[in-house]
Each structure stands twice: as structure tokens, then as C-alpha cells.
Amino acid sequence: MLKKITIGLIFIGICSSCVSSKVYNDLESKYNALKEESKGLRDENQGLESEKNRLQNELTALEKAYEEATAERDRLRQDYAAAKNNLENLRASYNALEENSSSAIEANARKNRELLQQLEDKEKALAAESSRLEALKKQLEVRSKRVDELESMIAAKDAAMKNLKDAISKALLDFEGKGLTVEQRDGKVYVSMENKLLFQSGSWAVNANGRRAVQQLGTVLAQNPDINVLIEGHTDNVPYRGNGPLQDNWDLSTKRATAIVQILQANSSINPANLTAAGRGEFVPVATNTTTEGKAKNRRIEVILTPKLDEITKLLNDI
Structure with a gap:
């Protein structure tokens, strides 16, 4: 057996030396x-x-932005409610003063117009913020779905391995x-x-x-x-x-x-x-x-x- 191995190694050496x-x-x-x-x-x-x-970092940032937008929307709603309540109070005062003083009526009217303008501005800001919040929410949902799919796919790969x-x-x-x-x-x-x-x-x-x-x-x-x-x-x-x-x-x-x-x-x-x-x-x-x-x-x-x-x-x- 040893002789056969020796002959084989010599043959391999001879063949290998011919490799270009x-x-x-x-x-x-x-x-x-x-x-x-x-x-x-x-x-x-x-x-x-x-x-x-x-x-994952982008998802965290979007969630934070969503929370901030929600807080801003709530604040605008509170401002809107306060302004509306103030307007109602002023209208009541206007009705009370209308019989006593034309100058007071004019002042109240002017104040009412200012408050109405403020109220309109608040409504526009609230609508814009709500629109931005909705867009941000949709973007967050799309990104979250993609991240979930990615994590699920990676988990499946890990399980398969x-x-x-x-x-x-x-x-x-x-x-x-x-x-x-x-x-x-x-x-x-x-x-x-x-x-x-x-x-x-x-x-x-x-x-x-x-x-x-x-x-x-x-x-x-x-x-x-x-x-x-x-x-x-x-x-x-x-x-x-x-x-x-x-x-x-x-x-x-x-x-x-x-x-x-x-x-x-x-x-x-x-x-x-x-x-x-x-x-x-x-x-x-x-x-x-x-x-x-x-x-x-x-x-x-x-x-x-x-x-x-x-x-x-x-x-x-x-x-």
C-alpha cells in the first residue's frame, strides 16, 4: 500500500510540474x-x-413629529374655544351697551371685528395644521408598514437560518x-x-x-x-x-x-x-x-x- 501511495505522489508531482x-x-x-x-x-x-x-431612527423622528403636531392641534383648538367664548361675552356686552352708548357700541363693534378676524385666522391655522397632521400620519403609516415588513422579513431569514x-x-x-x-x-x-x-x-x-x-x-x-x-x-x-x-x-x-x-x-x-x-x-x-x-x-x-x-x-x- 505504501509503495502505491509513493508511486501516486511521484505521478502527481510529475503532472503538477507541467501546469503552465x-x-x-x-x-x-x-x-x-x-x-x-x-x-x-x-x-x-x-x-x-x-x-x-x-x-428605525426615521420612524422615531416621525412619531415625535406626530406627537408635536397633535399637541399643536390641541393647543389651537383650546385657543379657538377661548376666542369663541370671548366673542360670545363681547357680543353679550355689545347687546347690553347698545342701548346706552353709541360710542361704546362702535368700540365693541370694532373689537368684535378684530376678534372675528382673529377667530378666522385661528380657524385657518387649525385647518392647515390638521392637514399637515393628516399628511404626516399617512407618511408615518407608510414608513411603519415598510419597517414592519423589513423586520418581519429579517426575522423570517433568521428563523430560516x-x-x-x-x-x-x-x-x-x-x-x-x-x-x-x-x-x-x-x-x-x-x-x-x-x-x-x-x-x-x-x-x-x-x-x-x-x-x-x-x-x-x-x-x-x-x-x-x-x-x-x-x-x-x-x-x-x-x-x-x-x-x-x-x-x-x-x-x-x-x-x-x-x-x-x-x-x-x-x-x-x-x-x-x-x-x-x-x-x-x-x-x-x-x-x-x-x-x-x-x-x-x-x-x-x-x-x-x-x-x-x-x-x-x-x-x-x-x-
């Missing part, structure tokens, strides 16, 4: 594009959270304690598989046990077509010393991520357009590289599952 620089450059270009896409996804997620906060996380945990139950973890954070599901479950040291060929784990993960993903799947390869900080077409940990991490994508793509129910492979090298560690245990944790494949946000983006554009 064009193939390497193409791989490097794809890697850079995937890195930018990964950054874009994080930025998009942060942008959506910022937009949600902005809309929780269900997905539970389904993956159940499907991969046999691999618990063998270097595999499943967790949900920031609206995404992270499936982390240490290299001891998947690869031999320095290799990107997935072993039988690791292939079974990836295939079982693929069975769950096939039932969730609205999920974007990012496969990231990670290494420790020990420089790559292997032979063949790979030069460093960047190449090794990318090759390992691509190997996982190829296993998932073998499942015809998974849309290849939902799959993305990326190599992160040693630059995103989850533990210290000063210990053997820490390095083992850093040598991993992370499958990051993100819900598609097309509906949320459309709703934001409509607001």
Missing part, C-alpha cells in the same frame, strides 16, 4: 475575485444593518467531537471542519471520512436553494513545504476550499451558482499559533451559509 503559469495566473485571478466578493458580502450585510437602523443550523447539526451528529462545529451568528451559519477530519498534512485530497461529512452537509444544502455557500480554506502559520504547483499557504488553502466545492457540486440538486471557494491562508486564525492545539484549530475549512437578500434589498429600495 497561465493556469496559475487564472487561479490567482479567481482567488482575488472571490476575495473581493467575500468582502462585498460582508459590506452588504453591514450596509443592510445600517439601513435598518437609519429607518436557525432551522438550517439545526438541520445541519442533526445531519452531522456523527462527527461531533471530531473537529466539526456548527454555530449561528450575525445572521449566518458557520460550519467549521478541522483539517484532521478532511485532509492529510500538506494535502488537499479529502479523505473518506471527510468526504462523507461534506456529502451529508450537501444533502441539507440541496434542500435549501436560497442559500449562498462560501467555502473558505484556512491554514496555520507554518510555511507550506510541499512540492508541485503550490507555492504557499494561500495556494494550499484555496486548493482545499476548491476540493470541498467539487464534492458539493457532485450533488446535482445543489446550484453551482450558489457555491464560492476562497483561500484565506494563515491570516484569519481562530486560535493562537504558538501551541499545537491552536494550530490544529486554525487548520480548517469554514462553510459560511448566507441567506439571499434580494427581497430585503428590493424593499429597502422601495422605501
Whole structure:
């Protein structure tokens, strides 16, 4: 068996040395594009959270403006009632004085005209304020509905991701304690598989046990077509010393991520357009590289599952 493996490695080395620089450059270009896409996804997620906060702030401001407008309307109504009451009193005084003094009558008449003008002005101001209040109320209702729809949509996405996380945990139950973890954070599901479950040291060929784990993960993903799947390869900080077409940990991490994508793509129910492979090298560690245990944790494949946000983006554009 050892002899066969040795012969196979020599054959792979001979074949790998024949890879042209064009193939390497193409791989490097794809890697850079995937890195930018990964950054874009994080930025998009942060942008959506910022937009949600902005809309919530606008809703709070509209509610405050609505309350102020309501208070102003009530004040105008009180002023109107007071002015009307004063007018009635003056009319009574006018009727009483009409028989005694023409000059007093004239003064009261003049005062009445002034009060009538004031009353008319108050009525106009009240009508204008009521109209503005009604428009503000409608605007508030529309914004509130949009925010409710957005919150409902986000809640539904979170619930769907929780269900997905539970389904993956159940499907991969046999691999618990063998270097595999499943967790949900920031609206995404992270499936982390240490290299001891998947690869031999320095290799990107997935072993039988690791292939079974990836295939079982693929069975769950096939039932969730609205999920974007990012496969990231990670290494420790020990420089790559292997032979063949790979030069460093960047190449090794990318090759390992691509190997996982190829296993998932073998499942015809998974849309290849939902799959993305990326190599992160040693630059995103989850533990210290000063210990053997820490390095083992850093040598991993992370499958990051993100819900598609097309509906949320459309709703934001409509607001």
C-alpha cells in the first residue's frame, strides 16, 4: 500500500510540474475575485444593518413629529374655544351697551371685528395644521408598514437560518467531537471542519471520512436553494513545504476550499451558482499559533451559509 501511495505522489508531482503559469495566473485571478466578493458580502450585510437602523431612527423622528403636531392641534383648538367664548361675552356686552352708548357700541363693534378676524385666522391655522397632521400620519403609516415588513422579513431569514443550523447539526451528529462545529451568528451559519477530519498534512485530497461529512452537509444544502455557500480554506502559520504547483499557504488553502466545492457540486440538486471557494491562508486564525492545539484549530475549512437578500434589498429600495 505504501509503495502505491509513493508511486501516486511521484505521478502527481510529475503532472503538477507541467501546469503552465497561465493556469496559475487564472487561479490567482479567481482567488482575488472571490476575495473581493467575500468582502462585498460582508459590506452588504453591514450596509443592510445600517439601513435598518437609519429607518428605525426615521420612524422615531416621525412619531415625535406626530406627537408635536397633535399637541399643536390641541393647543389651537383650546385657543379657538377661548376666542369663541370671548366673542360670545363681547357680543353679550355689545347687546347690553347698545342701548346706552353709541360710542361704546362702535368700540365693541370694532373689537368684535378684530376678534372675528382673529377667530378666522385661528380657524385657518387649525385647518392647515390638521392637514399637515393628516399628511404626516399617512407618511408615518407608510414608513411603519415598510419597517414592519423589513423586520418581519429579517426575522423570517433568521428563523430560516436557525432551522438550517439545526438541520445541519442533526445531519452531522456523527462527527461531533471530531473537529466539526456548527454555530449561528450575525445572521449566518458557520460550519467549521478541522483539517484532521478532511485532509492529510500538506494535502488537499479529502479523505473518506471527510468526504462523507461534506456529502451529508450537501444533502441539507440541496434542500435549501436560497442559500449562498462560501467555502473558505484556512491554514496555520507554518510555511507550506510541499512540492508541485503550490507555492504557499494561500495556494494550499484555496486548493482545499476548491476540493470541498467539487464534492458539493457532485450533488446535482445543489446550484453551482450558489457555491464560492476562497483561500484565506494563515491570516484569519481562530486560535493562537504558538501551541499545537491552536494550530490544529486554525487548520480548517469554514462553510459560511448566507441567506439571499434580494427581497430585503428590493424593499429597502422601495422605501
